[in-house]
Amino acid sequence: MRKIYIFDTTLRDGEQSPGVNLNTKEKLEIAHQLERLGIDRMEAGFPAASPGDLAAVNAVARAVKHATVVGLSRARIPDIDAAYEALKDAQDPCLHLFLASSPIHRQYKLRMSKEEMLQTAEDAIKYARKYFSKVEFSPEDAGRTELDFLCQVTEMAIKAGASVVNIPDTVGYLTPYEYGNIFKTLKENVPGIERIQLSAHCHDDLGMATANALAAVLNGADQIEGTINGIGERAGNTAIEEVALALETRQDFFQAKTSLVLSEIARTSRLVSKLTGMVVPGNKAIVGANAFAHESGIHQDGMLKEKTTYEIISPETIGLKESTLVLGKHSGRHAFREKLQDLGYELDEEQVNAAFSKFKDLADKKKEVSDEDIRAFIEEKLVETEEEFKLETIYVSYGNQSTPSAKVRIVTLQGEVLEQEAEGNGSVDAIYNAIDKATGEDVVLSDYSIKSVTHGKDAQGEVHVVMNQHDVAVLGRGVSTDILEASARAYIDALNRLIEKRSSVSSTRRDKISLI
Ligand code: KIV
Ligand code: ZN
Numbered sequence: 001m002r003k004i005y006i007f008d009t010t011l012r013d014g015e016q017s018p019g020v021n022l023n024t025k026e027k028l029e030i031a032h033q034l035e036r037l038g039i040d041r042m043e044a045g046f047p048a049a050s051p052g053d054l055a056a057v058n059a060v061a062r063a064v065k066h067a068t069v070v071g072l073s074r075a076r077i078p079d080i081d082a083a084y085e086a087l088k089d090a091q092d093p094c095l096h097l098f099l100a101s102s103p104i105h106r107q108y109k110l111r112m113s114k115e116e117m118l119q120t121a122e123d124a125i126k127y128a129r130k131y132f133s134k135v136e137f138s139p140e141d142a143g144r145t146e147l148d149f150l151c152q153v154t155e156m157a158i159k160a161g162a163s164v165v166n167i168p169d170t171v172g173y174l175t176p177y178e179y180g181n182i183f184k185t186l187k188e189n190v191p192g193i194e195r196i197q198l199s200a201h202c203h204d205d206l207g208m209a210t211a212n213a214l215a216a217v218l219n220g221a222d223q224i225e226g227t228i229n230g231i232g233e234r235a236g237n238t239a240i241e242e243v244a245l246a247l248e249t250r251q252d253f254f255q256a257k258t259s260l261v262l263s264e265i266a267r268t269s270r271l272v273s274k275l276t277g278m279v280v281p282g283n284k285a286i287v288g289a290n291a292f293a294h295e296s297g298i299h300q301d302g303m304l305k306e307k308t309t310y311e312i313i314s315p316e317t318i319g320l321k322e323s324t325l326v327l328g329k330h331s332g333r334h335a336f337r338e339k340l341q342d343l344g345y346e347l348d349e350e351q352v353n354a355a356f357s358k359f360k361d362l363a364d365k366k367k368e369v370s371d372e373d374i375r376a377f378i379e380e381k382l383v384e385t386e387e388e389f390k391l392e393t394i395y396v397s398y399g400n401q402s403t404p405s406a407k408v409r410i411v412t413l414q415g416e417v418l419e420q421e422a423e424g425n426g427s428v429d430a431i432y433n434a435i436d437k438a439t440g441e442d443v444v445l446s447d448y449s450i451k452s453v454t455h456g457k458d459a460q461g462e463v464h465v466v467m468n469q470h471d472v473a474v475l476g477r478g479v480s481t482d483i484l485e486a487s488a489r490a491y492i493d494a495l496n497r498l499i500e501k502r503s504s505v506s507s508t509r510r511d512k513i514s515l516i
Contacts, residue, residue, distance in 0.1 A: 002256040004247060005223040006240060007199060008034050009043040010272055011060070012072055013237050014227035019447060019466045020276045021473055023500065024056040031060045033271050034067065034228075037264040039240070041068040041223075043096060047086035048079040054086045061090035068092040068134065075099040075124035084131045094134035096166075097124055101139035101153050103146065114149060118156050125160035136164035138201065143169035147182065151189050158192040164199050164223065169212060172205030172235060180215030187220045199223035202238045204230060209238040210285075214246055217256055228272040229280050229287060241265045241286045241318070249312055265318040267344060274379050277464040277475040279451060286318060319344070326370065329363035343371060345378055365481045366458045376453045376460055376479045387496040388413050389439060394488050398427045406430035408488065410438050428487045435491055443498065444468045445491075450483060463490040467498060474498045 011027050014020070022030070027044065034042050044060035045053045061069045069090040071083035075097055087093035099110075099121045106112050112120065121137065128135045137157040142150055154165050167182055174182075179202070187193055200216035200223070202209040213224045230239030244260045251257060269287040273280050282290045292315040294300050302309035315321075327339060336356055340347060347355060358377045363369050393409040407421040408431065420438035424430030432445060447466035452459040461483035465476045476494025480486040 001251070004217055004221070004243075004256050004258050005040040005197065005199075006244070006258050006260060007041040007043065007070070007223050007225040008039040008227065008240060009201075009225055009237065010034070010227040010231065012043040012045050013225075013233060014231040014272070014276070015045070016233045017231045017236070017276065017278060019473060019475065020231065020278065021475065021501075022056075022275060023497065024052075024059050026275045027056050027060055028063055030228075030272060030275060031064055033264070033268050035064060036261065037268045038259050038261040039067055040259065041070055041094065043070040043072060043225075045086075046072040048073060048076075048082040054082055057083075057086035058089065061087050061093065065091055068094050070094045070096050070136070072096045072098070073128070075120050077124075077127060080124065080128050080131070087132075092134075093132060094136060094164075095128045095132040096136045096138065097121070097128055097162075098138035098140045098168075099124065100141050101150065102141035102144040104144060105141050114152075118153065121153065122156050122160045125157060125162055129161040134164075135162045136166055136199065137162040138166040138168050140168055141170040142167040142182070143171070143174045143179065147185055150182065151186060154186055154190045155192065158190070158196050162196060164197045166199035166201050166223075166225065167216070167221075168201040169203060169209075170201075172203035172209060174202075174208070174212060176208060176211045176215035179212040180219040183216050183219035183221050197222035199225055200238070201225040203233065204235040204237065207235075209236070210242040210246065213238040213243055214254070217247070217254055228268050229278065229284070231272070231276060231278050239285070241269060245286050245313055245318070248317075262317050263319040266320050270375065271379065274477065277449075277466065277477065279449060279464070286313070292320065326368050327359070327363070327374075328368055329360070331359075331363070331369075339371075339374065340378075343374065343378075347378075362460075362481070366460075370454045372454045373460055376462060386413060388499045389418075389492050389495055391488055391492045392417075394431065394485060396427050396431065396484050404430045406434045408434045408438055410435070410492070427484055431484060431488050432491055435488065435495070439495060441495055441498070442469065443495070446473070448487075450486070453479065461486045463487045465490045465494050467491070467494040469498055469502075472498065472501060474501060 011030060015022055044057040047054040047057045057071050071087050073079040073083045073095055083095050101117060106117055125135055125137055139145060139153045157165050169179055183198060198221050200213045200221045202212040224243050226238035226240040228240055230236040244258050247254050247257055280287055282288050294303050294310060299310045333356055336359055355378055362373060390411045392411050395407045398404045403423045404427045405423045410418045418438040420434045422430055422433035422437050424433045445465060446468050450461055450463045453462050460479055460481050462479045463486040467474050474494050474497040476490040478486040478489025478493055
């Protein structure tokens with residue numbers, strides 16, 4: 001069985017999804033979970049993008065103990081220096097250098113000839129090797145690069161000292177046959193190819209990212225790059241969970257496997273969805289809510305007789321356990337602690353106490369507290385952190401023949417009480433207008449979504465918002481049994497993140513990475 005290395009870029013390419021912006025604490029939380037998942041390499045960010053990004057990559061580099069930590073860099077000395085600064089404390093650092101190789105990019109973006117591209121990349125790899133023992137090189141838009149030139153680029157990268165050459169299908173243009181053929185051609189024609197690893201990096205613009213990555217495996221790729229839940233630029237990247245389960249389920253066909261701890265997949269997917277605000281569609285392969293649901297009577301009948309009639313992967317494989325212990329308001333601390341362990345949470349005493357008190361509050365409102373309810377408040381926020389605004393009370397008046405109005409009371413970090421009332425064209429709009437008036441923040445709400453955490457009339461609602469102020473975008477999340485309260489909490493959460501972001505990177509405008 002050949003081992004396929006998994007290179008996770010959720011924290012870099014995944015963070016390039018529109019509207020996604022992770023702070024250092026969130027990046028660390030995801031990094032720890034990625035370690036539990038057993039990924040081999042994790043790309044933590046693009047240090048040259050801003051001092052904030054550099055600091056976040058550095059924090060991940062210091063925290064991660066079992067995976068290689070990778071930083072992205074353009075083929076420029078200041079970028080490489082910034083990446084070195086960010087990664088120098090990592091147990092096992094790696095630099096990921098990229099420079100576009102396709103005719104379109106060479107002509108319009110880089111304005112470089114083939115020779116100039118080769119020379120610039122070679123100089124950058126050689127410079128990087130002075131600081132990094134591991135350098136991965138990506139000819140950006142390799143998928144649309146002349147195949148003979150790609151062989152030349154790969155040969156140059158090997159000679160200059162790269163240990164991995166990655167083949168990005170940057171715009172998700174190729175079919176599995178064509179993408180697989182690139183690997184076959186490189187393997188057969190490039191001198192020294194056996195000394196390095198070849199890596200696959202696919203985007204999903206035509207819905208072929210996973211199929212292309214698997215075609216690369218069949219043609220000799222050693223590593224697959226991707227993200228959790230397939231998030232990423234535009235239509236996203238190869239979904240790591242799809243690749244892992246395809247290789248696991250069809251070992252007979254691929255003769256290859258990963259070292260992932262598959263039972264951590266569901267938890268990793270949930271965490272990434274929560275922190276990025278990117279909701280996983282119900283029908284998404286492996287991690288969608290319906291991936292293991294059987295609706296048709298014929299299927300249900302088959303499942304009852306023999307599961308393998310309609311189930312090729314068991315939910316337990318990815319860490320979805322059937323709940324045997326349902327908690328309610330009479331459940332005690334002992335049962336609650338056991339449930340936390342069962343769900344895989346390792347909390348300290350203070351966090352267990354905070355979680356137990358949230359559980360008791362919820363059990364007063366709901367008859368049965370499900371696993372999903374518990375996950376929702378554990379993964380929200382257990383111990384109150386220092387934040388500029390705290391929502392104290394909220395009143396809403398609504399009638400279908402009157403203008404909705406809301407009154408909010410917010411307490412600032414300095415103890416100032418802000419109370420305001422406002423009207424709106426709906427209850428949520430009225431709440432948000434009242435919060436704007438109270439806080440004096442001038443923001444634009446660019447996205448609002450609500451979903452139910454569980455089923456039933458007493459289910460908790462989870463609200464995600466995306467808020468913009470000038471060119472800064474932040475996410476906010478709120479959970480409550482009342483959707484208006486969840487909406488208010490999400491908005492306040494976003495405001496707090498905005499303020500944190502403004503103060504930490506006010507000097508360093510951080511745009512989405514421009515890959516030029
Ligand atoms: O898709 C792409 O080309 C990239 C590179 C930076 C590797 O993400
Ligand atoms: Zn990419």
